Amino acid sequence: MSVATRRHEPRGFPRQVLDSGQSLLVLFAGVLLIAAVAQTAATGVRDVHAALAFGGLIAFGELLRLNLPGDREAAPIATAGALAYALLIRVGNSPVRLDPEQVIAVAAIGMIIGALPHVAVGRPTRLSAMAAQLVSVACVAAMFRPLANDSLIGSRWWSELPVMISLVILGWLVKATIVALIRTDALRARFGVMLLDEFRVQLPVGAAVGASALLIAFAAEVMGLAAVAVFTAPLLVTQVALRRYTGIRATYLQTVRALARVTEIGGYVEIGHSGRVAKLSVSIGRELGMPEPALLELEYAALMHDIGQLSLREPIPGGATVLVVRDEQRRIAEYGAEVIQQARVLDTVADIVRRQSDPCRPGDRGEEPPLSSRIIRAANAFDDLVGSSVEPSRAAAAVQRLRLDTASEYDPQVIEALSRLVSRRSVLGP
């Protein structure tokens, strides 16, 4: 399986073996957890009720974790609970004196308890995401607890709030950076692109989580621990909205994937062709540093790149468009684009499909086709030559053949990216 497929798997990185970067992170979080629990056990738990209430909220949130676009596991309610616990100043009228170790211990134990039911029903654990979360909470707690315990930040909201807001933002940045590092490692992509993607996806959720954490922390002053219960309702509303959004996104992709296979069922292309071209295109796109929204459009276009063949009365033998003449290719592309354009919402995708048969040099149409079209053109040609074969020599030969056509037919930088992927063996094999 190539790296591209993992992006939209239902949950978690399916590989149980962690990459070196991930294992380092998990190890660090594990040490943090043991140290925090040991320290807390030695000094005794302060304010057991608050610890139980927040621990419960964190476990509950972890239980309701959801998938954000791009296979990112997130547990917004758990995060908000953990941050709120770290930022607690007063419960009712009594000031809270909490060691950062206790915050870390409660957050970690809450997360583990919440994850247990998922493990019990056999879902993959999201160890690295939980570790990143724990480290980010630990940062906030380590910086805020000493300030709060010694009452160094005043007792009015206008002196407390700026400190809290900046710490919440800091925690968010720490987490986004760690996750981007992990994804860079796992997807073999560029760190800068991954970081920007991460910021883009996490910004709305992060803002909601941060604001909720502050609200819970402040509400505890007025309502006591009832704040935790009262706040669960609106947090759930946000969570439900997010879940519906991510759900429809996943269904959308599944549907396009399934319907793109109509050309295979109809015998127009070889079974598995669209899927393989899509996978390969996304890998190349990522190798070239394309951001995530563009990768999604690339994937849609690649999945549907052969839909135009439905206009043929009889399928091309073997479905290999690389073997038919240019005009025919262009006509198929044109018809495919026409079909996609009818959806009215995928105009970029339609344009990518339309231009896929154009050679990469600025030719008759004046301007170069978009990068995505050039990628699909190369990936399609590669798949037509290699098919479902997993033999490295055959792949290398195919790259060699495409390279000979470069400059007139295919974009050299795309072919080079493909060549790098092939030499890493990340495009072949199950």
Next chain:
Amino acid sequence: MGKLSRIAWLYIGAVIAAAAVAIALGPFSGIRWDQVAALGVLLVACESTATLLSSRNLAWSPNSTASLASVILLGPVGAALVGCCTLFGIRRGPSLAQRLFNTGMFALSAYLAGRAYLLVGGHVGTPTPSSFPGIIAPFACAVVVHVLVNFSLLRGVLWVTREPGTSLGRVGLDFKLLLTDMGYAAFGLLIAALWSVLGPFTPVLVIIPLLVARWAVAQFAEQQRSYEATVSALCQAVETKDFYTRGHSERVSRGSVMIAREIRMRAERVEAIRYAGMLHDVGKLGVPTSVLQKNGALTDDEYAAIQLHPMRGLDIVREIGFLDEALAGIMHHHERIDGRGYPMGLAGDEIPEFARVLAVADAFDAMTSNRSYRGARPVPEAVAELRKWAGTQFDPAFVDAFVTAIERDGWKGPEAAPAGADQAGVGDVLSAAGLPGEVLSGNGQSGTARAAGSALDDPTGPLRAIESL
């Protein structure tokens, strides 16, 4: 809303007058105007994030958050005043009449919620730690009253402005929306409670999660729209294989939804059957074009190829994470009540409900559209045919439901001359590309023999076909 009837104006006027009287009667003592201003701003912000619901005339916004916070902080009259800020919502769309009505409605809902809050023993003013948890019960009452008044007034206005002939059952005010509204209302308590700690900064902090939730809902709606458009475009692509079935999927989908609504299926199931209708014939793609468009008797092999199409369809859509019911519907939509259908030969209640619904809509659309071997039949004739085969081929209950729905709402069949206008879009592109020969559209061949099409979707077809085997 278009042009309003006199009754509609009377209704809107009555709502506004009631709100105005409630405010005018006061009392105004003890209302903190800085709070009115801050909450008014919050309400305007909420109102400006309104999203349109599926039905055209309804929008939803988390206004109840601000209204219910003001119930605690300001009491009924102050809450009604905050509700009046609805008038200043920054959004395009609502006409003056709609704005006026919304304003009156929110003011009145807030006022009554405030009265309910006082009645059950709530105290007006900024809550302190000692107010908890005693405040929760009166607040819950206020929430329920607010949501109920809001929904009833809305139902009222929908009733007086409804298009003649439509039923009110499908205006999109469902139970889920009611729950969502109550969820957002809980934010109101938080705003009130936090006022003593965070002062006027509270609404700023509260509105962030609210806006994110709104963002997610809007994204959801947008994704859903794109999703639908994409599915429908892809289905049309599949239909190009058989030019005579252009628009068939869309219409079967519509017909199935009519039946599903008539028998009062739950909303999620109606949604699922809509997609099932769109996708029911996807498997035809696995049937060679030559067989699909054949004029003349089918050989056993060809007939077997056609009988496979529901299974092929299932193969394609199986991976879509959609209700299992829709999959079963697609697979069994050619089964017959008497057990003589295909692919499994299920009979009676063994056939999944979705499949029985799809079968009725599918056959009806096939009869009322042009086919290569015959012209479209008029609706009454097709209805008579459905009735004739009810009990042998179709589930009589669904035939009845469909006929009732058609008699009430009418049926929009295919365009009168599909061969000309409809085909132009694709045909133009293709002939412009210079290869007319392979365009997939048998240009109106007329045949008289039973053709593949009849075996696929004509009610009387399969019977004869099977009898001849």
